[in-house]
Amino acid sequence: MFGTSKASRGLIVAAGAATLLLAACSSSSSSSTTSSAAASSAAATSASASSSASGSAACDVTGKKVAFVMGAESDPFFQAMKVGAAAEAQAKGMELIWQGDAKEYSPATQIPVVDQVLAQKPDALVLIPTDPKALQPSVAKAKAAGVIVANVDTKVEDLTDVTTFITGDNADGGAKAADSLAGAIGYKAGTKYKVVVGLSSETATTNVARLEGFKKAIAEKYPDIEIVDVAYSQSKPEVANTNINNWLTKYPDLNGIFAIDGTNAQGAAAALQAKGLAGKVALVGYDAYPDNVKLVKDGVITSLIAQVPADEAKQAVDAVADALCGNTAGIQKEVVIPNFTIDKNTSEADLKKYTYVA
Amino acid sequence: MATTETHSPNPAGTQVVVASSRFKTLISNQQFILLIVWILMVIGFSLINHIFFSVGVAENILLDWAPLVLIAVGELIVIISGGIDLSVGAIVGFTGVISAFAMRSLYEGSLAEQPYLVLAIGVLVCVIVGLLVGLINSLLINYAKLVPFIATLVTLGACSGMALVFTKGAPVMGGPREAIALSPAWIGPFSRPVLIVVVVVLILWAFVHKARFGRYTFAIGSNSFAARAAGINVKRHVTKVYMLSGLMAGLAGFFFYLRLGSGAPTSGLGNELDAIAAVVIGGAALTGGVGRVSGTVLGALILTTVTSGLIISGVDPQWKRVVVAALIAIAATLQALRKTEGGAS
Amino acid sequence: MSGEVLYEVRNLTKRYGAVVALDDASMKLHAGEIVGLVGDNGAGKSTLVKCLSGAHLPTSGEILLDGMERNWHSPHDAIQAGVETLYQDSGLAPHLSVSANVFLGRELVKPGILGKMGFLSQKQMDVQAHHDLEEVGIAVPASGRSVSQLSGGQRQAVAIGRAVAWASKVIILDEPTNHLGARQAGEVLNVMLEAKAKGLGVIFISHTLPHVLQVTDRVVVLRLGKVVKDAPTSEFDAESLLGTITGLKVD
Structure with missing residues (x-):
């Protein structure tokens, strides 16, 4: 609930x-x-x-x-x-x-x-x-x-x-995630890239809007990025973890992950760390919870889309x-x-401003 | 009256009694059927995508299998005793966040230099909390006279609710980073925590099928009146059974912590249904008195193989529910068939 | 026939709320004696059995074994003291094997540390169960076999054999010949005579009056919770016993 x-x-x-x-x-x-x-x-x-x-x-x-x-x-x-x-x-x-x-x-x-x-x-x-x-x-x-x-x-x-x-804009958040992911994987037209999206629910409007915004931005600006898989975690981090683990096995050349909320970011971050792929596969998450922000600083999460x-x-x-x-x-x-993108270049002042208060 | 010993709960399992036909022998050997089903699944998924037949996928499957088999074997023991434990999934999340809080405060405090000691304390916290919830379940059943379904529904609500309240819905991080480092495979596809789970399951197998603990559990599930008349302290044994189930769920909670490097209040939610599915697919009867640890182990393996198989095949993993439903239907049908074939008048 | 007074109840009363199930009942059982306990449905037989076996605590009155007052708090207490009870239709765990049932509650364990952890010595129990059952005159195919695979008569035989094998003083049999054919019932009655010969006291609860008249030494008749008659079996014939049970015959 x-x-x-x-x-x-x-x-x-x-x-x-x-x-x-x-x-x-x-x-x-x-x-x-x-x-x-x-x-x-x-x-x-x-x-x-x-x-x-x-x-x-x-x-x-x-x-x-x-x-x-x-x-x-x-x-x-x-x-x-x-x-x-x-x-x-x-x-x-x-x-x-x-x-x-x-x-x-x-x-x-x-x-x-x-x-x-x-x-x-x-x-x-x-x-x-x-x-x-x-x-x-x-x-x-x-x-x-x-x-x-x-x-x-x-x-x-x-x-x-x-x-x-x-209110905030989830579709814009999805688009920002696409921009950040494309930047992180060094997008160049003509090279093919594979990314996956971890969601929580097929119906929650946040998930739907973020995914729509993400897909639209990919289609318009980064046509050589292919979204090869999406899956739903029912808000359980271990399920998100299982999805990412199997995708990492299935796509040894996976370039990036868009984890659409905190739960998926948690599961994906754990999978990348366990498989030694932190920093090698780009991971864009959502929501600036303090623990997520810490993972950005540690280089496990590439960037976070934050609401304000x-x-x-x-x-x-x-x-x-x-x-x-x-x-x-x-x-x-x-x-x-609109949302705000946090990455490792974000200033301390902005981090302070955008990180949700614990 | 013609089944073999193989699926009968008789832990002795020594003498194989007359089987009137080969067919009956086969359908009565749940473990054999499960093994065949599992091998067919592996072959099928590998044909769809050859990557499925790899150490990497085996590693992924085992990471899912280990926590599931822990709670499923705990659930099996409860079900053999004639009860049901709906609280195991909630205990997973609850113990996970409680021990995550404990580990964070220790790791940020006095034990910052000793991550493994912090993790050991984390295990202990999960074990203690799991045992306590199991104890509460048994008190509700033995003394408040609630039926197990209701008693464990109460603790399910309490545990998942408290996990959300304590965490405000967010995961609890900040414990030792060594946790995640333990997750990668160590020997073949087996990580250290998975190997520990294998050992725990072997120990439970011995206690269920070779020791007095299991004998009493089967007796109570088979005929609790007879068990009491034979001088068995049924209440005390039921207490042990639910505490063991809570303990297993607590260990699963810690396993999730190791996997995720954090405790999440939503972890394990609904896992009781996966556990019950593994138990039923493994050939146990919800009416009590029947079940094998080996069947449950295979049941859990089949469930987690389906999960990975569907993801690797690119099929929407939601199909897992349909596949699981079909497996349960088949297992239950076999169970019923055996009853008509093998039941004494 | 009768030795010492082995088992005795004095002025036993059991109330369930407002219902008086047993009202000031007294009876004695001697070593080497079979006492028939008869009465109509609701006469208090089951209640008396539950008090005698430790399943229920009486509301008032005394239970004496070997002249010592006892307070059974559980069947376990009674079993420990040598009082075995075979309940009607529910004495065995059907999913367990014959030997597991025979040894239920007093399993043999392996020597040493394994035994301390409760690991069972299954082979020894299988052999011993087979032997014990044979000794009391019961032939059961295999001790490893699950009880649910046995016929009704075989199950009953195992249950009685189990009780006789373990009883050191008293054995209480609640409707042991129910649902059995003539030949099987005869076997059960023989087992009771064997137990008597071993010097055990036997309490035999039954609706089947010919069986009662055939093997018992004394008959205790219960009606509406009270003992209305306690006399040597020789004083009864089938008709007079039935009359006493129903209350239609006046002494």
């Missing part, structure tokens, strides 16, 4: 993340009412904590309460998001309420948390719905209470009552602040944040 929910969460995130870069530009231009808003949101996507610079809103939002309700609070992904939210709220002088079930990614546990948070009369609610249908009434309830609602990472089915939806949860949160805070000031014109209904 956790795997799936995480996967779908990731999917949405990834979708958002990829688009993020694009979105960053577009949102900055569109949220244009004040020039500083544009600047701040651009900064948000591309880089550093220029968050302090975001006096974006035309009015003073000091003392306003913004509440975040996420899925499983303990997930490093959400911990990273919390860092971004807290920094931006502090910069704006807003009060941050951060709530979510300690471990369970489920509407059953989330709906009561939303009720409890609304009882605290926040001015804005940033909701990461664990289910698109089940959380719809909670959004309506918040709206009825005069609370500004934003969705991050995942969304409710009907966005009418939602001011903005900010902190930026998603930051943009959400900016958007609700704008909405609280009535600057709705500049708020995009949907913002997609």
